[in-house]
Amino acid sequence: MTTRIVELRRGILKKNDELAASLRRRYTSAGVFVLNLVSSPGTGKTAFLERTLRELLGQGARAAALVGDLETDNDARRLAASGAPVRQINTHGICHLDAEMIAKHIEGWDGVTLSGLDYLFIENVGNLVCPSSYDLGEAVRVALLSVTEGEDKPLKYPTLFNSADAAVITKMDIAEACGFDREQALKSLNEIRPGIRIFETSAKTGAGMSEWLAFLVEAREKRESLA
Numbered sequence: 447m448t449t450r451i452v453e454l455r456r457g458i459l460k461k462n463d464e465l466a467a468s469l470r471r472r473y474t475s476a477g478v479f480v481l482n483l484v485s486s487p488g489t490g491k492t493a494f495l496e497r498t499l500r501e502l503l504g505q506g507a508r509a510a511a512l513v514g515d516l517e518t519d520n521d522a523r524r525l526a527a528s529g530a531p532v533r534q535i536n537t538h539g540i541c542h543l544d545a546e547m548i549a550k551h552i553e554g555w556d557g558v559t560l561s562g563l564d565y566l567f568i569e570n571v572g573n574l575v576c577p578s579s580y581d582l583g584e585a586v587r588v589a590l591l592s593v594t595e596g597e598d599k600p601l602k603y604p605t606l607f608n609s610a611d612a613a614v615i616t617k618m619d620i621a622e623a624c625g626f627d628r629e630q631a632l633k634s635l636n637e638i639r640p641g642i643r644i645f646e647t648s649a650k651t652g653a654g655m656s657e658w659l660a661f662l663v664e665a666r667e668k669r670e671s672l673a
């Protein structure tokens with residue numbers, strides 16, 4: 447019985463990986479830089495992404511977002527306030543986004559084509575376990591951690607953090623009030639993913655956003671030059 451469950455799981459992941467690889471080829475040929483944002487619920491993904499979209503659009507970049515949640519279109523409505531095209535994906539009980547859901551929602555997206563975008567952000571379902579196993583074809587996976595969550599979360603959920611290419615610490619404006627141990631958080635992240643690029647941000651005050659935006663532009667240009 448255990449063997450069959452493991453085999454079924456491997457089969458699902460293999461199918462996802464194949465579809466993700468074909469999505470990655472599509473993103474590359476369209477010239478769109480795709481990022482997958484993962485964290486627990488409430489970390490501040492939507493607030494951080496809304497600010498990111500607003501600032502990118504302000505710089506003249508073309509950016510859009512897909513956002514996953516079990517139910518509701520609350521986050522899509524919040525993100526759309528940035529002025530960017532946004533599409534909600536409701537997973538109806540599934541704890542992560544998969545490549546098939548992304549492929550389906552890229553099709554028939556009103557007024558949006560991949561080749562018309564510079565950046566596509568995917569806000570994953572809030573969960574520190576399931577999203578780590580599902581490649582969405584992204585160029586960069588970003589793990590977010592807020593100052594209220596506990597500095598040891600990277601150690602407790604290593605797969606999510608060690609599959610990430612960059613980490614964002616959110617809600618730095620309330621770090622002091624929460625007794626956030628910055629050194630400990632940086633140490634935990636580095637233990638799990640040595641040398642990972644870390645941004646210390648606040649969607650509320652805008653702290654750390656200019657470093658983050660510079661990283662986006664640079665990472666996208668680097669990718670374009672390799673394509």
Ligand SMILES: Nc1nc2c(ncn2[C@@H]2O[C@H](COP(=O)(O)OP(=O)(O)O)[C@@H](O)[C@H]2O)c(=O)[nH]1
Nearest residue numbers: 487488489490491492493572617620648649650
């Ligand atoms: N103080 C503060 N609160 C924030 C910040 N970012 C998000 N929040 C709050 O944290 C809660 C969860 O944010 P949300 O963006 O919905 O998180 P998500 O579930 O990861 O998408 C909301 O009440 C936000 O107002 C921030 O930078 N500073």
Ligand SMILES: [Mg+2]
Nearest residue numbers: 491492521569
């Ligand atoms: Mg959200």
